[in-house]
Every structure is written in structure tokens, then in C-alpha cells.
Amino acid sequence: MKADHCLVSIIMNCLNSAAHLPEALASVHAQTFDDYEIIFWDNGSTDQSAAIARGFGPKLRYFLAEQTTPLGTARNLAIAQARGKFIAFLDCDDLWRPTKLQKQVDAFMASARVGLVCTDTEIFNGRRTLYRLFSQSRPERGQVYASLLARQWISMSSAMIRRTALDELADLKGKCPEHWFDESLNVCEEADVFYRIAHDWDLDFIDEPLTVWRVHGANTTFRKFGQFAAETRLILAKHKKLYPDLYSQKPELAEMLEQRAAFQEAVACWQQGDGGHAREIIKPYLAKSTKNRLFWGASFLPGAFFNLLARLYFALPRGVRRQA
Secondary structure (H helix, E strand, O other), rough: OOOOOEEEEEOOOOEOOOOOOHHHHHHHHHHOOOOEEEEEEOOOOOOOOOOHOOOOOOEEEEEOOOOOOOOOHHHHHHOOOOOOOEEEEOOOOEEEEHHHHHHHHHHHHOOOEEEOOOEEEOOOOOOOOEEOOOOOOOOEEOOOOOHHHHHHOHHHHEEEEEHHHOOOOOOOOOOOOOOOOOOOOOOOOOHHHHHHHHHHHHEEEEEEEEEEEEOOOHHHHOOHHHHHHHHHHHHHHHHHOOHHHHHOHHHHHHHHHHHHHHHEEEEEEEEOOOOHHHHHHHHHHHHEEEEEEEHHHHHOOOOOHHHHHHHHHHHHOHHHHHHH
16 A cells, blocks of 8 residues: 555544454454555544554554544544545444455446445344345345435445545535535434435445444334434435435435335334324325334334334344335
């Protein structure tokens, strides 16, 4: 790697990740592709993360944040330091298989129109693999904006993005760091970046589980439905302004996102014990899906039943859940 250049910049954002960081860094060291740098952005760790990172060697560039910031902001600050033609992301508790970087770079080299390449991902709970993201159905290649809105299949640690695709992203505020990860978002900032790249570029994927996504305990998504609803609506409003012609030609895209936000908001109301308001929110969408009708029935139960029913739902085969 030259002092001022490399082919791939690996973004690692860290906040007290010492427990799993050695394993994550070892998975980078084991890569068959070696023309990379690590941009290690320490968001104010108070554990041994800094010492572990600094021990990696000269390919890792360590940065200590002046203050702890939301993750989207921290990702933007790290990207600003990156020198690579391609940007990969590795969360500090996730892992890569050894050929991950090489196969993604090969996919980029095969087509100048590809702006993002992801891989299949194993979901791992620390003891065993729970499932693979692509196990029930493979994603699509090429122009996939609408398909990605309907089903977001990209795990963050599996994504590699062409730097020019990031730098050319449309943004309502003009060219500024927010045109990478939108700093007004806190739970949907990754999906928003993937959607905007998919609007302008082809997407590709490696049909192998080259990424391992570690999940911890209860899924925190269950506790964030209200925030997801608000941010889904923010993304919809933003994208309608960015791509007015597309949304006028395909109003079903807006309807799909509005229905998703309504479901998320209804779940949040039910969790808070207001099943009546939840039913009012979801009522216009009952004919749209079996999932909405099942939720309508479940909302007559106390909100305390949500976690149990959610676990039962996610225990169903993924194909069955998609059909709902």
C-alpha cells in the first residue's frame, strides 16, 4: 500500500468494543486481498479498544473522536479520512470470511456501472448460526431501487461501495457530509444510503456467506418501532423530493413505505398499551396483507404479549413471513 493510496478503505466505527474487536480484526488480517487500509474511528471508548486497534499494525489508521457522536455522524467522519477507491464497512463485533474483499473487488472490476456489492450474511448469536439472509431467496442484480425498498437485504458489514457512488449521492442540502449517511436519521441511516445508491447505480452481490453478523440478546428492533416509523416517513418525504419523476410514475412506492410506517407506528402504540389507537392506524391497510390482519387481531391482547408474538413470528420460515 502506498502512503497516500489503497484500493479498499475499511471503515470500523468503535465504541467500547473490546470484547469482540480482536476477532473482527483477525478476520481482516486473514483476508486473501491485502491492498487495504483500516479507518478505525474510536467514538470515545473507555475500554481496551484503542490498545487493541493500535496493535493491528501500519494498515490501521487510528482516529479518536473529539466527542461521542451518533453512528451516522461517526461513519461520515471516518469516510472523510478514507483514501480507497472502494469503501467497505466492518462493525467491530462482526466477522468476514477470508475471500470476502477479493470477491467483491472482482465484482466491481467486472462492471463500471456497479456502485455497491454485498455478500450473503450468516446471522450468529455467539453460539450458533441462526440463518442466512439469502437462504430463502436471492436478491436481485442491476437496477433494484424498488426491490430494495420492498426488502432491504444488505447487512452493513457485508457492504462495499464504490467511492464515486458515495460522493455523487443526491442530497437536499447540497454536497456536504450528510449526503453520505443522513445525520438526521438514527436507525435507518444505513438503509437510506443503500436506497440512494440503488437509485443511481447497479447493485451486485456475492452469493456466499462471507459476512458473519453477530446479534446480541433480544433484538432491539422490537423496542424501536416508533422511531422506525418516524424515519421511514422522513425517508419517504426526502426521496419524493429527490426523485419526483419516479414517485409520480410509480405511486405504489410511496404507498408501500406509508403502509410500512403505519405498521411500525401501530406496533409502537400497541407496545405502549394503546391497542385502540393501533387499530385505527392500521385499519386502512387491512386488505393489503395478512400480516396487517394478524396484527389487528393481536392488538386486542395486552401490549405485554408483543415480545412473545414477535418471537413466534420470527420463528416462522422466512418464506412464510414474506408471504404474509
